[in-house]
Amino acid sequence: EPEVTQTPSHQVTQMGQEVILRCVPISNHLYFYWYRQILGQKVEFLVSFYNNEISEKSEIFDDQFSVERPDGSNFTLKIRSTKLEDSAMYFCASSHLSGAGGPGDTQYFGPGTRLTVL
Amino acid sequence: AQSVTQLDSHVSVSEGTPVLLRCNYSSSYSPSLFWYVQHPNKGLQLLLKYTSAATLVKGINGFEAEFKKSETSFHLTKPSAHMSDAAEYFCVVSDRALTFGSGTRLQVQP
Numbered sequence: 001e002p003e004v005t006q007t008p009s010h011q012v013t014q015m016g017q018e019v020i021l022r023c024v025p026i027s028n029h030l031y032f033y034w035y036r037q038i039l040g041q042k043v044e045f046l047v048s049f050y051n052n053e054i055s056e057k058s059e060i061f062d063d064q065f066s067v068e069r070p071d072g073s074n075f076t077l078k079i080r081s082t083k084l085e086d087s088a089m090y091f092c093a094s095s096h097l098s099g100a101g102g103p104g105d106t107q108y109f110g111p112g113t114r115l116t117v118l
Numbered sequence: 119a120q121s122v123t124q125l126d127s128h129v130s131v132s133e134g135t136p137v138l139l140r141c142n143y144s145s146s147y148s149p150s151l152f153w154y155v156q157h158p159n160k161g162l163q164l165l166l167k168y169t170s171a172a173t174l175v176k177g178i179n180g181f182e183a184e185f186k187k188s189e190t191s192f193h194l195t196k197p198s199a200h201m202s203d204a205a206e207y208f209c210v211v212s213d214r215a216l217t218f219g220s221g222t223r224l225q226v227q228p
Contacts, residue, residue, distance in 0.1 A: 004161075035216070043162070043208065043218040056215055091162060093216075105150065107216060111161035 002026045004110035006092050012116045013082055021077045021113045023092030032075045033093040033107060034067065036060070043091065049075065082117045089114050120145040120211045124219035132227045137181075137196040139222045141209030144190065150212040151192045153183055156221075157205045165207075168192060179203070199226045 005024045013019050025032050034046040047057040049067050066078045075094075079086055093107040125140040143149060153165040166177025173185045183194045192209060204226045209219040 033215070035218075042220050043216075045215040045217070048215060058215070093162075105212065106152075106164055106167060108164070109154070109162035 004092055004094055004108050006090075006110035006113050008113060009111065010114045010116070012118065015084060015117055016081050019079050019082055019115060021079075021090050021092075021115070023075045023077075023094075023110055024073050025075055025092065025094030026096075026108055027073070029094035029096050029108075031055075031095045031097070031105075032067075032069070033095075034077045035091040035093065035109075036088040037091065037112075038085075038088045046077075079115075082115075084117050087115055087117045120147075120149065120213045120217050122209050122211050122217055122219035124207075124209050124222050126222050127220065128223045128225065130225040130227060131199045133201055134198050137194070137199045137203065137224065139194040139207050139209075139224065141192045141194065141219060142190050143192060143209070143211045145211055145213060147213060151183075151185060152210040152212065152216070153177065153181070153192075153194050154208045154210055154218075155205045156208065162208070165194070199224075201226050201228065 007022045032049045035043050037043045045058050047061045048055045064080050068076050089112045091112045092110045095105050095107045097105045121144045123142045151168040154162045155165050156162050165181050166175045168175045168185045176182045181196045183192050185192050206221045206223050208221050210216050
């Protein structure tokens with residue numbers, strides 16, 4: 001069964017450093033998402049991406065964050081200058097149909113990347 | 119704006135007894151509702167989804183949920199708990215993006 005994959009599974013970085021989290025969505029999916037889960041807190045939406053553009057983003061997704069689909073398979077989340085509060089589990093998800101989350105859409109999640117900022 | 123409230127942060131049951139995980143939602147529209155499960159050190163796996171068809175939704179691993187519009191609820195149930203059901207369960211409402219509840223940790227005692 002196709003699945004979303006994410007690399008690395010764990011990333012440790014120093015405050016102020018740039019990190020790139022990588023995701024390979026399910027191959028025939030058209031909509032891509034990033035979510036994060038700070039330890040002990042809810043899973044929060046960051047951004048959705050369709051047709052090489054951001055379709056929606058939350059207030060968390062500020063100028064420090066960017067997303068890219070550099071080729072036909074990868075979807076990346078870049079954090080330019082990491083802060084302590086960026087430490088979290090980051091989940092990538094993809095869906096085949098509308099990124100508006102309409103009826104019938106299902107988002108499939110990867111296993112997550114645990115980011116630790118020291 | 120949409121929101122989800124999971125009424126219990128922890129639920130503990132004995133193996134073989136019924137499971138009830140409670141969820142109430144708030145949405146301006148006719149929502150899509152989901153339950154996801156997260157096992158330790160694993161990603162989020164879809165258990166089931168409601169998309170305005172049948173109000174009783176059957177999912178994987180014997181779970182089901184009933185959409186009750188009058189009560190704005192979407193509780194998750196299973197007739198008989200298994201040890202392998204121990205995990206974190208998230209109720210999720212979908213409008214333009216997924217909005218997650220805070221999660222319910224299910225413990226299953228032998």
